[in-house]
Amino acid sequence: MSITEQIAxxxxxxxxxxxxxxxPVHIVRGEGVWLFDIDGKRYLDMYNNVPCVGHANLLVVEAMQQQMGTLNVHSRYLHEGILDYAERLLDLHGDALDSIVxxxxxxxxxEIALQMARYGTGGRGIICTDAAYHGNSTEVAKMSLISRSKQVIDSDFxxxxxxxxxxPLHAGVAGPELTQLYLNEVQAAIDDFASxxxxxAGMFVCSILANEGLPDIPPGFMSQAAELVHTAGGVFIADEVQAGFCRSGDWWGYETSDFIPxxxxxxxxxxNGLPLSGVAASAELVASFRSNTRYFNTFASSPLQAAVGMAVLDAIEDExxxxxxxxxxxxxxxxLKTMQHKCNAIAEVRGxxxxxxxxxxSDRSKKTPDREGAVRVANSxxxxxxxxxxxxxxxxxxxxRPPLVFQKDHADLFLTAFDEMLGEI
Amino acid sequence: MSITEQIAxxxxxxxxxxxxxxxPVHIVRGEGVWLFDIDGKRYLDMYNNVPCVGHANLLVVEAMQQQMGTLNVHSRYLHEGILDYAERLLDLHGDALDSIVxxxxxxxxxEIALQMARYGTGGRGIICTDAAYHGNSTEVAKMSLISRSKQVIDSDFxxxxxxxxxxPLHAGVAGPELTQLYLNEVQAAIDDFASxxxxxAGMFVCSILANEGLPDIPPGFMSQAAELVHTAGGVFIADEVQAGFCRSGDWWGYETSDFIPxxxxxxxxxxNGLPLSGVAASAELVASFRSNTRYFNTFASSPLQAAVGMAVLDAIEDExxxxxxxxxxxxxxxxLKTMQHKCNAIAEVRGxxxxxxxxxxSDRSKKTPDREGAVRVANSxxxxxxxxxxxxxxxxxxxxRPPLVFQKDHADLFLTAFDEMLGEI
Structure with a gap:
């Protein structure tokens, strides 16, 4: 079947x-950092963070097969696997985060984090950024503004x-002064809620502002924003869905951005591809969430999630x-910074x-964003x-954003091709 | 570790x-309809609908291992597995349901169904029952009234x-007259939204009212309620999360309850335990949902979901x-009906x-519900x-609600034990 027929x-x-x-590409097989299409063409995966320990990772496949062949039930029976996994995961966070859902x-x-913040504080108001993405449920989509018109923002956000x-918010402003400008925006949001x-309830941000475009964050912003939010009675929520699990060069993006959520x-x-997510917080916040919601998730906290999650941690540490x-x-x-000399389109190399x-x-001095150019680069x-x-x-x-099992020779293959592409476009 | 220590x-x-x-039970292994605890004690599973083709089903474990060892990526690349699965699943529904998310x-x-109903109709109002459970997100919880106080119902529900x-709604009323009483309630909700x-937007119900307690539904209620909703411009949503996949004795609960959603x-x-769900609807409703939301789900529509979902359908048909x-x-x-003679507590045998x-x-003539008694039966x-x-x-x-691989000898084991238990309590 042709690509066109398949799309139809x-x-x-x-x-x-x-x-x-x-x-579009028609991928049929993966291995480590490689993906293969139906014609056998090989692609170096420079995008996927989900298969962090590699496509078709053996440890993960074995853990999955082993657990699924032994037991996989919901969490209203006792099972030690999920406790072992929860404790190991919480040990990777600070002491203040000692409980998990x-x-x-x-x-x-x-959704859990939003409800936890609201029940835990008794508040409703949530501060987010104007280009965030935190998910697609009715309530969470209200703070996923990158895919929404700003005009429709809900009164609780x-x-x-x-x-x-x-x-920068004001042209020419930099350093601590710029940090202060953004902190003023946080305070204005707090004051507007009050009035x-x-x-x-709190502030909800990706620790490294991934969907916003991985900007360099003015120094001290995150920790000082957390202080403002705390002073106003709210909690500070770090979205580590993209940032976490060593992606940022630290275990967690909040370490990289230097704040405590x-x-x-x-x-x-x-x-590594099994649907698995979690929310870590203080025991008090988790207790308040649990007692207010009677939360239960059929597929979560399962022996399968525990076994696979554990294998992912093993692979990250082993390798x-x-x-x-x-x-x-x-x-x-x-x-990539050395390539900025020959390519004016690369205004900043960040992350x-x-x-x-x-x-x-398209214009470095005017900082004119060139979305079409970026799309052309991806296609090329x-x-x-x-x-x-x-x-x-x-x-x-x-x-x-390649799988974490990416190595230096992969980097060199990519850099050579990227350099070549710059000469062609 | 003792049960007490593990609970702590x-x-x-x-x-x-x-x-x-x-x-609580500490389960460590499952096979078919059996679960085994850490001391080797065997339990006949009369509860779990998730492992419908049996705990540790070989077809499912193999499909999972095979696909996870080959490829598992998100759905923004082409992959035929998900199309094969989607088509096979849609073939199990009527012609009107020809597209799926x-x-x-x-x-x-x-969440998807709610958003689809609202975007598809341009409406907001949703009718549900007063003892439904449809999930735990902020918006869906508003129609999960079995775990909420009725007083907090949101204005859009x-x-x-x-x-x-x-x-029955009015004592002594039965048959078509009773159906009409409940239809009047639907019409009243429609009228109240209008005023x-x-x-x-529509009406959202479990096809067999599972969480409500599997009541015998007054004849014709579902199809006539759907008519009222259609006349008022809404859509009728069948929650088949519990009812579907042969559980009800038909492929879908809406066949058992005789209506077309x-x-x-x-x-x-x-x-069979892999997190996997879906929403089938007309191409028009799906198109409207897609264009309004740009919905994407990292883990859904994946090769893994397709392979495992397909193995479940194979197992259901093969067996x-x-x-x-x-x-x-x-x-x-x-x-069980024959046991009603010797046990006054069993007022109805339904489902x-x-x-x-x-x-x-506790009193059959007064129909006094005996929750504590039911809990005692479960524990016993x-x-x-x-x-x-x-x-x-x-x-x-x-x-x-045992796994579907339940056989007659399992039923007899259960019936014998249940009969024995009735003599003891």
């Missing part, structure tokens, strides 16, 4: 479900301009992926760990056998 | 997550008394589980297919090695 068939049964690339998707984790140094008699959501790479995420990410950024963002512009690199994408508030940030 | 450890890391039974959990399916013959300028949600047994669900369910009900509900009362049967539970609007309905 897909449209018939799934509707206009999103697809990548001008000519499991779920299946990032959206479900965001306030969006602040996402903090960044590249296009509308909407008690604050009250609630942490986790997802995507957590099960030293924390260290290699930090080192190879720095290597990629440093090499942390194995998560790189390239700000793609795909033709060369490298899968990446574009993202960010303006869609003009090239998003490079 | 669980409380520390998971908070007060719900547990079954006065003394996949997700991970029942809650996510309910109206709850009608769930239709039943056992405790509050809330345009109707516009939107169908599916979940629980769909992946003729549709037929055996209908036959063994009837056998169970007929044998469809392998889903049996026993209305447990657990001690005898049979896992079941209590459910329903008043918590007094004994819920018997």
């Amino acid at each position: 068939r897909r449209e018939r049964v799934l509707g206009s479900a999103p697809l990548f690339y001008k000519e 499991f779920a299946c998707s990032g959206t479900e984790a965001s 306030r969006a602040i301009p996402f903090p960044q140094t590249y296009r 509308n008699n909407i008690p604050l 009250d609630i942490v959501t986790m997802g995507k790479p957590m099960g 030293n992926l924390l260290k290699s995420s930090a080192q190879l990410g720095d290597y990629l950024r440093s090499e 942390c760990g194995l998560f790189v963002g390239l700000e793609w512009v 690199m795909k033709e060369k056998g490298f899968l990446l994408s574009n993202a960010g508030a303006r869609g003009n940030v090239i998003k490079i | 450890r669980r409380e520390r890391v998971l908070g007060s997550a719900p547990l079954f039974y006065k003394e 996949f997700a991970c959990s029942g809650t996510e399916a309910s 109206r709850a009608i008394p769930f239709p039943q013959t056992y405790r 509050n300028n809330i345009p109707l 516009d939107i169908v949600t599916m979940g629980k047994p769909m992946g 003729n589980l549709l037929k055996s669900s209908a036959q063994l369910g009837d056998y169970l009900r007929s044998e 469809c297919g392998l889903f049996v509900g026993l209305e447990w009362v 049967m657990k001690e005898k090695g049979f896992l079941l539970s209590n459910a329903g609007a008043r918590g007094n309905v004994i819920k018997i």
Whole structure:
């Protein structure tokens, strides 16, 4: 069946479900950092964070087979696997996060975190950024503004301009003064809630502002924003669905961005492809959530989630992926920075760990975002056998985010091809 | 580690997550309809609908291992597995349901269905029953009234008394007249939305009213309610998360309850334990949902979901589980009815297919619900090695819902033990 026929068939049964690339790829096999299409063409995966320990990772496949062949039931029976996994995961966080609720998707984790913040504080108001994405349920979509019109923002949510140094809130302002400008926005949101008699529940942000486009965050913003929120009676929620599990070069993005959250959501790479997510918080916040909601999730906290989640942690530790995420990410950024000389379109090389963002512009002095250019780069690199994408508030940030098992020789293959592509476009 | 110690450890890391039974069971292994605890004690599973083709089903384990060892990526690349699965699943529904959106959990399916109904009709108002459960997200919880106070119902939702013959809306009314009384409630909800300028989106019900307690539904109620909703511009949504996949003795609960839905949600047994859910509807409704939401779910529509979902359908068909669900369910009900003579507590033996509900009362003439009695039965049967539970609007309905691979000799083991238990309590 041709690609065109397959797209038509897909449209018939799934509707206009999103697809990548001008000519989509038809992937049939994966192994480590490699994906193979139906014609045997090999692609270096520079996009997928879910298979963090590699496509078809043996440890994960074995854990899944072993557990599914032994037992997989819901969580209203006792099972030690989920307790072992929960304790190991919580040990990777600070002492303040000592309890956890499991779920299946990032959206479900965001739902739990929202409800936990609201029940825990007695408030309703949530501050988010104006280009965030936290999921797709009715309530969570209200703070997923990257896919919404800002005009429809719900009365219980306030969006602040996402903090960044590249296009600062006021032109020419930098450093601590810029931090203060963004903090003023947080305070204004808090004050606006107060004047509308909407008690604050908290602030909800991705620790590294991934969907916003991985901006350099003005120094101290996150920790000082958390202070403002605490002073006003709210909690600070870190969305680690993209940032977590060594992606940022630290175990958690909140370490990279230097703040301490009250609630942490986790997802995507957590099960290397098995639907698995979770929300860590203090025992008090979890207790309040539990008593107010009687929350139960048929598929979560299961022996299968525990076994697979554990295998992912094993693989990350066995293969030293924390260290290699930090080192190879720095290597990629440093090499990509040398390419800025010959390519004016690359206005900034940003990111942390194995998560790189390239700000793609048509005019560097005017900082004119070039979304079409970024899309062309993604399509051109795909033709060369490298899968990446574009993202960010303006869609003009090239998003490079390979599985964590990515190695230096993979980086060099990519850099050579990327350099070649720059000469062609 | 003792049960007490394990409960304390669980409380520390998971908070007060719900547990079954006065003394919870510590299950370590499953096979077919059997579960085994850490001491090797064997339990006949009379509760779990998720492992519909049996605990540790080989076809499912193999499909999972095979697909996870080959490829598992998100759905923005082409993959034929999900199209094959989607088409096969849609073929099991009527022609009007020709498009599908996949997700991970029942809650996510309910969210999609809600959003689809609202975007598709331009309305907001949703009619549900007063003892429904459709999931736990902020919006879906508003129509999950079995776990909420009726007083907090949101302005966009109206709850009608769930239709039943056992405790009819007006004492002494039965047959078509009773159906009309419940239809009047639907019409009143429609009228109330209209008078509050809330345009109707639709009505959302479990096809067999499982959480309500599997009542006998007054004849014709569902199809006539759907007509009223259609006339008022709404859509009729069947929650098949519990009812579907041969549970009711038909492929779908809406066949058993004799109506044609516009939107169908599916979940629980769909992946035999892999998080997998979906929403089937007309191409028009799916298109409207897609264009309004740009919905994407990281873990859904994946090669893994497709392979496992397909293996479940294979197992259901290979083992003729549709037929055996209908036959063994009837056998169970007929044998249990004979026990009503010696046990006044069993006021009604209800249900469809392998889903049996026993209305447990302390006084049969006054129909006094006896929740504590039902809980005692569940605990007593657990001690005898049979896992079941209590459910329903008043918590007094004994819920018997074994995996579909349940056979006649299992039924006889259960019936003997149940009869024995009746003599003891």
